[in-house]
Structures are given as C-alpha cells and as structure tokens.
Amino acid sequence: MLAVAALHLRASGYWADYQSAVGGQRQIQLADGSSVMLNTGSALSVDFSAKQRRVSLHRGEAFFQVAADPARPFVVDAGAGTVQALGTAFDVLRDRDRVRVTVVEHAVIVSNADGKTLERLNEAEQIQFDSRVLGRAETVNPSRIAAWRQQRIVFQEQPLASVVAELERYRPGKILITDSAIESLPITGVFGIGDTDLALQAIEQSLPVRVRTLGSHLVLLSAR
Structure with missing residues (x-):
C-alpha cells in the first residue's frame, strides 16, 4: 500500500x-x-x-x-x-x-x-x-498559445465550458456550470490570468449567465 x-x-x-x-x-x-x-x-x-x-x-x-x-x-x-x-x-x-x-x-x-x-x-x-x-x-x-507567458488568456469563439475549464486552472477551487443550456455559449475575449474574478464578471455582463461565488473555492454559473 x-x-x-x-x-x-x-x-x-x-x-x-x-x-x-x-x-x-x-x-x-x-x-x-x-x-x-x-x-x-x-x-x-x-x-x-x-x-x-x-x-x-x-x-x-x-x-x-x-x-x-x-x-x-x-x-x-x-x-x-x-x-x-x-x-x-x-x-x-x-x-x-x-x-x-x-x-x-x-x-x-x-x-x-x-x-x-x-x-x-x-x-x-x-x-x-x-x-x-x-x-x-x-x-x-x-x-x-503563448499568451499565458504575457499573463493573458485568449479565447476566439470558444464555448463557455472550455473557457471555464481554462479559467479554473488559474484559481483554487472549482467553477461549475449548473445549466447545460449555457455550456456552448461562444466567448471571444482576452483576459488577464491574474484576476479570474474579473473574467467571470465580464462573462456575466456579456452573456445570459449568472455567476454566484460561494465561499473562496466554489463558483456556480447558471442561466438567467
């Protein structure tokens, strides 16, 4: 063992x-x-x-x-x-x-x-x-691919599920999508890897998505 x-x-x-x-x-x-x-x-x-x-x-x-x-x-x-x-x-x-x-x-x-x-x-x-x-x-x-070496993440028409998986790499805890209807929503943008909360805020403002933060290690994304 x-x-x-x-x-x-x-x-x-x-x-x-x-x-x-x-x-x-x-x-x-x-x-x-x-x-x-x-x-x-x-x-x-x-x-x-x-x-x-x-x-x-x-x-x-x-x-x-x-x-x-x-x-x-x-x-x-x-x-x-x-x-x-x-x-x-x-x-x-x-x-x-x-x-x-x-x-x-x-x-x-x-x-x-x-x-x-x-x-x-x-x-x-x-x-x-x-x-x-x-x-x-x-x-x-x-x-x-090299954008992370300049402290950035670049997305071009990528589904929300893929974007969430990438953002999750740069923060402790989990980001969960609770509504499958929003998983394929396309996202284009450039985000700083040092502030994933700001990226989540931008997603909430630009898409029909609600972002809820529970404690310091769990974020839930749902449709609104």
Whole structure:
C-alpha cells in the first residue's frame, strides 16, 4: 500500500524538482543552457545524462526553449508519450492522460505510449494525443498559445465550458456550470490570468449567465 502511494505521489509530481503554484508561473534555467517556463500548477523533473537530456512534465504546462546539443537529444516525457526537440521552442500541456503539443520554432518528434509516432511536427502546428490515440497535426496561431507567458488568456469563439475549464486552472477551487443550456455559449475575449474574478464578471455582463461565488473555492454559473 505504501509503495503504491509513493508511486502515485511521484507520478503526480509531489517530489518534482520544480513546481509552480496555482495561478503562478516559474522560469527555470537548466544546466545545458535550455530554459523552461512553467505555467500555473505545474511540476517538472530533470534527468540529464551523458547520452540524453530528459525531463518529465508530471502535470500542467511548460514552454521549452532548447539549447543545441546533437550528441544529447532533449526529450520531454509527458506520461502519455514523449516529445523530442529538433532544435526547438515548443509548448507542452499535460492534463492527466491528455497531452497537447504546440511548436513555436522549428520542429519536434511526437510519440505516444502505444508506439505511434509523428516524425515531424512543424512550426505553427499543434497535436493532441493520449496513450492510445495520436491525433492529427493542425495549423494554429502560436501567439494564442503563448499568451499565458504575457499573463493573458485568449479565447476566439470558444464555448463557455472550455473557457471555464481554462479559467479554473488559474484559481483554487472549482467553477461549475449548473445549466447545460449555457455550456456552448461562444466567448471571444482576452483576459488577464491574474484576476479570474474579473473574467467571470465580464462573462456575466456579456452573456445570459449568472455567476454566484460561494465561499473562496466554489463558483456556480447558471442561466438567467
């Protein structure tokens, strides 16, 4: 029982080398000259050897700027698979067994735990995968993904349910939608990640949505 508990704590990043608080961010300089920026509620461990530079993203999101070293590949283990840099800047988001990779510069190799591999994900492309399914590469605007590094979140015609899930990452507690009729309401806007209450206020003012805050850790959204 203790061994199982220890494995769970290790996998969740409890003993990670680097962590960021909910709502916070953290800049890390690695020994090889690479840099990592952790987004809210993230955990990362580093394991460099003479043959490989390997980091494990236990949870959350990280932006990697990788220093060139052809003799030692730079590999990110995201649980459901791996991302290998090809002289690169890229973003990895891990949500349990679901992983999203976005390339900002150059390219990466993406492999999932089931052995499926995309040999090249190029600049301005994104892919999502889990341990069994490797999605298709899609063209994206990297600046939208990079917005969190400027303390912003950008939404473009995204459903309320997706917006709530994203806002929830930046605050303690839960945001619950109690009426399924409002889950698909589209939202376009730019919000600061440092004040999610202000974002919720803007949603209430622009949509037929009522926002109720119960204590410091629960927000309910319903139709009005």
